[in-house]
Amino acid sequence: MPWYVELLRAIVGTILIFSGVAIIAAMFGVLLERKISGWIQSRLGPKHVGPQGLLQTIADTIKLLQKEHIVPRHADAMIFATAVLVVPLAALLDYVVIPFGVTRWGPLIFRDLNIGVLYFAATSSLVVVGILMAGWGSNNKYALLGGLRSASQMVSYEIPMGLALITIAMLAGSLSTVKIVDAQAHWWYVVEQPVTFLIFIIAATAEVNRVPFDLVEAESELVAGYFSEYTGMRFALFQLGEYGEMFAMAAMAVTLFLGGWRGPVLPPVLWFIIKLYALIFVFMWVRWTYPRFRIDQLLNFSWKILIPVALLNLVVTAFFVMVVHR
Amino acid sequence: MTGEVIAFYALAAVLLLSGVVVVASPNIVHSAVALIPAFLGVTGIYILLNAEFLAGVQVLIYAGAITVLILFVIMLTEGGTGLRLRQRNEQGPIGVVVAVLMAALLITGVMHTAWSRAAGALPAYTPGAIGQSFLGPNLLVFEGTSIVLLVSLVGAIIIARKEE
Amino acid sequence: MLTPLHYLVLSALVFCLGLYAVLTRRNGVAILMGIELMLNAANINLVAFNKYGAPGAMQGQIFALIVITLAACEAAVGLSLILAAYRSLETIYVDEINLMKW
Numbered sequence: 001m002p003w004y005v006e007l008l009r010a011i012v013g014t015i016l017i018f019s020g021v022a023i024i025a026a027m028f029g030v031l032l033e034r035k036i037s038g039w040i041q042s043r044l045g046p047k048h049v050g051p052q053g054l055l056q057t058i059a060d061t062i063k064l065l066q067k068e069h070i071v072p073r074h075a076d077a078m079i080f081a082t083a084v085l086v087v088p089l090a091a092l093l094d095y096v097v098i099p100f101g102v103t104r105w106g107p108l109i110f111r112d113l114n115i116g117v118l119y120f121a122a123t124s125s126l127v128v129v130g131i132l133m134a135g136w137g138s139n140n141k142y143a144l145l146g147g148l149r150s151a152s153q154m155v156s157y158e159i160p161m162g163l164a165l166i167t168i169a170m171l172a173g174s175l176s177t178v179k180i181v182d183a184q185a186h187w188w189y190v191v192e193q194p195v196t197f198l199i200f201i202i203a204a205t206a207e208v209n210r211v212p213f214d215l216v217e218a219e220s221e222l223v224a225g226y227f228s229e230y231t232g233m234r235f236a237l238f239q240l241g242e243y244g245e246m247f248a249m250a251a252m253a254v255t256l257f258l259g260g261w262r263g264p265v266l267p268p269v270l271w272f273i274i275k276l277y278a279l280i281f282v283f284m285w286v287r288w289t290y291p292r293f294r295i296d297q298l299l300n301f302s303w304k305i306l307i308p309v310a311l312l313n314l315v316v317t318a319f320f321v322m323v324v325h326r
Numbered sequence: 327m328t329g330e331v332i333a334f335y336a337l338a339a340v341l342l343l344s345g346v347v348v349v350a351s352p353n354i355v356h357s358a359v360a361l362i363p364a365f366l367g368v369t370g371i372y373i374l375l376n377a378e379f380l381a382g383v384q385v386l387i388y389a390g391a392i393t394v395l396i397l398f399v400i401m402l403t404e405g406g407t408g409l410r411l412r413q414r415n416e417q418g419p420i421g422v423v424v425a426v427l428m429a430a431l432l433i434t435g436v437m438h439t440a441w442s443r444a445a446g447a448l449p450a451y452t453p454g455a456i457g458q459s460f461l462g463p464n465l466l467v468f469e470g471t472s473i474v475l476l477v478s479l480v481g482a483i484i485i486a487r488k489e490e
Numbered sequence: 491m492l493t494p495l496h497y498l499v500l501s502a503l504v505f506c507l508g509l510y511a512v513l514t515r516r517n518g519v520a521i522l523m524g525i526e527l528m529l530n531a532a533n534i535n536l537v538a539f540n541k542y543g544a545p546g547a548m549q550g551q552i553f554a555l556i557v558i559t560l561a562a563c564e565a566a567v568g569l570s571l572i573l574a575a576y577r578s579l580e581t582i583y584v585d586e587i588n589l590m591k592w
Binding site for chain 3: 345
C-alpha cells in the first residue's frame with residue numbers, strides 16, 4: 001500500500017486506540033474500582049450521578065478539566081511538560097499487538113508484528129523513563145523519592161515478566177501474539193503453566209504500581225508519589241496512563257494464558273471482553289484485600305524469590321518442550 | 327519520493343537533532359532525556375533496514391534500561407546542584423576541529439567508494455532464525471558474551487556497593 | 491531509492507557527534523552518553539552492511555546484537571565507577587580528578 005494510506009491507517013488506529021482506552025480503561029475502570037471497593041467494604045459506591053452512578057467519571061473529568069494548571073517554581077518546565085506525554089504514550093502503545101478477536105478477514109489486531117511479545121516488553125519499559133522525568137521535573141523531594149523508588153520497583157519486576165513471556169513464547173514457538181492464541185486451540189496455557197501465570201500476574205501488579213506494591217503512590221506514604229505536583233488535565237493523563245497500562249497487562253495475560261478470544265458459542269470479541277473484565281475484577285479484588293509491602297520487602301521478593309522461581313520454571317518448561325513434545 | 331525515503335529523512339532529523347541536544351546542552355538532565363528520541367530514531371532506522379528483532383531489543387535495552395541507569399546515576403550524584411557549573415572543558419575548539427575533520431574524512435571516504443548492491447533476496451530475519459544462528463555458527467560469541475555479562479554484573483555490584 | 495550511502499553518512503555524523511561529546515565534556519556521565527552515541531552509530535553501519543552487502547547471512551545483525559549487549563555491560567560498569575569515584579572524591583567532573591597527576 002502507498003505510504004499515505006499507511007499513514008492514514010496509523011492515524012485512524014491511534015485515534016481509535018486512544019478513545020477506546022480512555023473510555024473503557026480510564027472511565028469504566030475508575031468507576032468499576034470505586035464500585036468494587038464499595039461492595040468489598042460493605043457499602044455502596046457512587047450512586048448519585050446518573051443511573052446507578054454510571055456517569056460519575058464523566059463528572060470527575062469535567063471537574064478535573066476546569067482546575068488551574070500549576071507549574072512549581074524552579075521546576076524544570078520542559079521536563080515537567082514532557083513527562084506527561086511519555087507515560088500515557090507508552091501505555092497506549094501496548095495495545096498495538098493485542099488481538100481483540102477474529103473476523104472473516106483475519107485477526108482483529110492493529111498490527112500483527114512478528115516480535116509481538118518483545119514489543120510489549122519494550123513499551124512497558126518506556127514507562128519507567130517517563131516516571132523518572134516526572135519525579136525529577138517536579139522539584140519536590142517526595143516526588144523525586146517516589147519517582148526513584150517506583151523506577152527501581154518497575155525495573156526489578158520487568159525481569160520476571162520477561163521470563164514469563166519467554167516461557168510462553170517458547171511453548172507456542174513464536175513471539176507473535178496471533179500465533180500464541182492459535183496455539184491454544186486445545187488447552188489454554190493457564191492449565192499447562194499455572195506457575196508462569198502466577199509470576200506474570202504478580203509482576204504485572206508490580207509494574208502498574210498497584211497494591212500490594214503501591215508504596216510509591218499511597219497517600220499515607222508519599223502524598224501521591226511521582227505525580228504529586230500535577231494538577232487538572234495532566235493528573236487525568238497520568239491516571240489514564242496507569243489504568244491503561246493495567247488494562248494492557250490484563251489483556252496480554254488473557255492473550256497469553258486464557259486463550260485470547262477463543263470460546264464456544266459467543267462472538268470472539270465478547271469472549272475477550274468477558275475474560276478481560278474477569279481478570280480486572282481479580283486485580284481490584286486483590287487491591288482491597290491485601291496490605292502493602294515495604295520497599296525493601298518488595299525488592300527482596302523480586303530479586304531473591306521471583307527471579308529464581310521464574311528461571312527454574314523456564315528451565316523445566318524447556319526440558320519438557322525438548323523431550324516430551326517432540 | 328517513496329515513503330521509505332521520507333521516513334529515512336524524518337528519522338535522521340530526529341536522531342541528529344536529539345544528538346546535538348545530548349552533546350551540547352549545558353543541563354545534564356536535558357542531555358540524558360534527549361537520549362530517548364535519539365535511541366528511538368535509531369530504532370526506526372533498524373526497522374527501515376529490515377531488522378525488527380534488533381529494533382525491539384534496542385528499545386528494551388537502550389531506551390528502557392540504559393537511559394534509566396544514566397538518569398539514576400545523575401540523580402544520585404550531584405545532578406541537582408551541579409547544574410550551574412561549567413560543563414565544557416577548555417578543549418572546546420580543538421574538539422570541534424577534530425570532530426569536523428573526522429566527519430569530513432569518513433564522508434569523503436564513503437562517497438568515493440562504489441557500493442555495489444549485492445544480489446539476492448532478503449531472507450526473513452525472524453527471531454527463530456537468530457536463535458538458531460546463536461546456537462549454531464555463533465555459539466562461541468554467545469557463550470563469551472554470557473560470561474562477560476556475568477562478570478560485569480558482579481563487578482558493577484561490587485564497585486558500587488557502600489563500604490560498611 | 492535508499493542507497494547504503496545514506497546510512498553510512500548518517501552514521502558518520504552521529505559518530506562525530508559522540509566524538510565531540512567525549513572530547514569536550516567535563517561531566518563523566520556526559521562522556522558515557524557520547525560513547526553510547528558512538529556505539530549506536532557503529533551499529534547502524536553494521537546493520538546497513540548486512541542488508542546491502544550480504545543479505546543472505548545475518549552476521550551483521552548478530553554482531554549488532556552483541557554490540558548492544560556489551561554496550562549495556564560497559565555502561566553499567568562505567569556508571570558504577572562514577573558512583574564509587576563520587577563517594578570518595580566528591581566530584582564527577584573528570585578534570586578535577588587529578589590526585590595522581592604529577
